[in-house]
Amino acid sequence: MKLKEEKQFFNNILKYKPKENHMKIINNSYGLIFNILLTAAVLVLISACGEKAQIIPAPPPTPPDLHPPTQPTNLKATTFSISQINLSWEASVDPVVDTLGVSTGVKGYYIYRDGKKLRANQGTKFSDTGLESGKSYSYTVESYDGANNTSDMSTPASAATPKVSSEVVADWFAFAKNQEWDKMESIARKAWISDGVFCPWLCAKEIAWHYESIEIKSYDIKPKSDTDETLHTYQVIVTTSSGNKTMAVNVYKEIVSGQVSWGVDPI
Incomplete structure (x- = not known):
């Protein structure tokens, strides 16, 4: 009898249909719980955002760079050829000199030739070409x-492009015509001065010994071979009071202390 009662109890539960007002109560309960949970979540989110939503002030503006770079130093000018001079120098720096200062860094160099701005250059070397x-x-x-911002100007450096070999020969005979032996020595081949019998103490006198007996009235310079890299040869017809004299003159390309020049071999 007890077993029948239990089955009847479960059957009644399965057959139970809540009344309409009971369903309203259940639905309203679920809606209330949902609204409470949603409201709590929104409040937590607002609270969290409120703690972090702070106004961050804008950073102060970057002060301008008012400090020039340091002066370029150790400027060197070196003759490379009859039309080119090479420059080199020590790099500048653009330091920050106070706590509020800024550095925009060295960007380049302005190069001046004979006081006139030539161009801007990025590195610390430059080749000036196309010179006379x-x-x-x-x-x-x-x-x-x-x-x-620009630095102080560097200390000047100078160099000279050498004359072409034919111009050196012309100078040589112009000095010989005027018997300017010291000037002839200044454009003589340096190797000859170093190895000469009477040089370097009596170079000008040795040149005079070779040329003072020649009373030069005029001269005509003709190249025999002037395409070699290091040696050019000229034939010079010298007009004297006693007639014409033909002389062969060798001119050597030399590099002394980094400077390029042409030197006449006197003998």
């Missing part, structure tokens, strides 16, 4: 930074 032969040039350099 037999002319002296003076150079200075200044550095500039990203704000276009």
Whole structure:
């Protein structure tokens, strides 16, 4: 009898259909719980955002770069050829000199030839090409930074392009005609001066010994071979009071202390 009662109890539960007002109560309960949970979540989110949503002030503006770079130093000018002079110098730096200062860094260098701005250059070496032969040039350099502040000008450096070999021969005989032995010595081949019998003490006198007996009235210079890299040969027809004299003159390309020049071999 007890077993029948239990089955009847479960059957009644399965057959139970809640009344309409009971369903409203259940649905309202679930809705209330959901609204409470949603409200709590929103409040937690607002609270969390409220703690972190702080106004961050804008950083102060970056002060301008008012400090120029340091002066370029050790400027050197070296003759490379009859039309080119090479420059080199020590790099500048663009330091920060106070706590509020900024550095935009060295951006390049302005190169000046004979006081006139030639161009801007990025590195610390520059080749000045297309120059006239037999002319002296003076150079200075200044550095500039990203704000276009410029440094003090460097100490000047000078170099001269050598004359072409034919011009050197013309000078040689012009000096010989005027018996300017010291000037002849100044354009003589340096190797000859080093190895000469009476040089380097009596070079000018040795040149005079070879030329003073020649009373030069005029001269005509003709190249025999002037395409070699290091040696050019000329034939010079010298007009004297006693007639014409033909002389062969060798001119050597020399590099002394980094400077290129042509030197006449006197003998």
